Amino acid sequence: MKRSKAFCVNCGRETDRLIDGLCAKCYSEKGGFSQIDGRLRIEMCPVCGFIKHRGKWIEEDLYEGMRRLIIENTSFSPQITWRRVDVDFRRKGKTLYDAAIKIEGEIDGNKVEENLYTEILVEKTVCPRCSRKAGKYYEAIIQIRTDERGFDKGEMESIEKYLTESVNRLGKEGRDVFIADRKETRGGVDFYISDKRVAHSLVYQIRDRFGGEIKTSAKLFGMKDGVKQYRMTYLLRLHKYRKHDVIVKDEKIFYIKWFSSSGVKAVDLKSWKEYSFRHKEIVDFNVLRKEDFVREAVVVSKRGKEIQILDPDTYRTVDAVIPAEIELDKTVKIVKYRDEIFLIPPSIE
């Protein structure tokens, strides 16, 4: 069947398809295919620079945000196949921008080009996160302490770095969390965290990395919508011993080879046998700090299990017996304890 022909009311040309009585070419020249309001508003936090988008505060470049706002607020005719939108911004005032918008599309091979103008007012609104931060709002305190020892050089710095980076990362991912305050106390540092669930998860992550025991306590601090509000305190007490420290009790002496949140692997320095301990099994051991007790010493001679090494303090040759007959390097690691010298098995890193 032959398709019926129609005529354009504007140019009179015969065409397969009439749109509003016009051929596609005349229609494409009609214009007015897109509209935008003369003024738009965008909210930006003057403190952190975040932009409010559909009720949520997001990290976005202001120009990106304004461009997105324009596209969201332009009505595009569905008759046109739209190809591209270009926006030229010009700053007009402190918080006012001019936007010249060029839009391109086509209909049945006929190019459509439109130019729109709008201005955008940037409204400065402090976001809830920044306003709570300014008010030092917090729901939990993470307290970092040690057990019967001072902090190692860099130990607190590493923990703080881990904590700060984790909180910053969560903030970038859109979590409403920040460190509200930081206080140095006699025994360590207190970190005030705005979100107690985040604080809970962080203190366990820190324990898994740095060891220690966690004690949790809650303190009622008010009511909100009829619900009791608690502030949490997470006390992380780092273990008194660390990897490569030596622990002793009675006649027992162990070298800590490996350390985790659940326990330690330790080598009996008398037999070189390896043992696993849970932390609670060794709480009453004394700690010989690696800085003070683990030394390097030169092997002078070796015959079977009997060796002679140079005492690093007196430079005298002293005798020692090792539990197993093995090859030794020129220098070995030793522990001097109660006039006895113990060799740390050379296989241990």
Ligand SMILES: [Zn+2]
């Ligand atoms: Zn026509």
Ligand SMILES: [Zn+2]
């Ligand atoms: Zn902000």
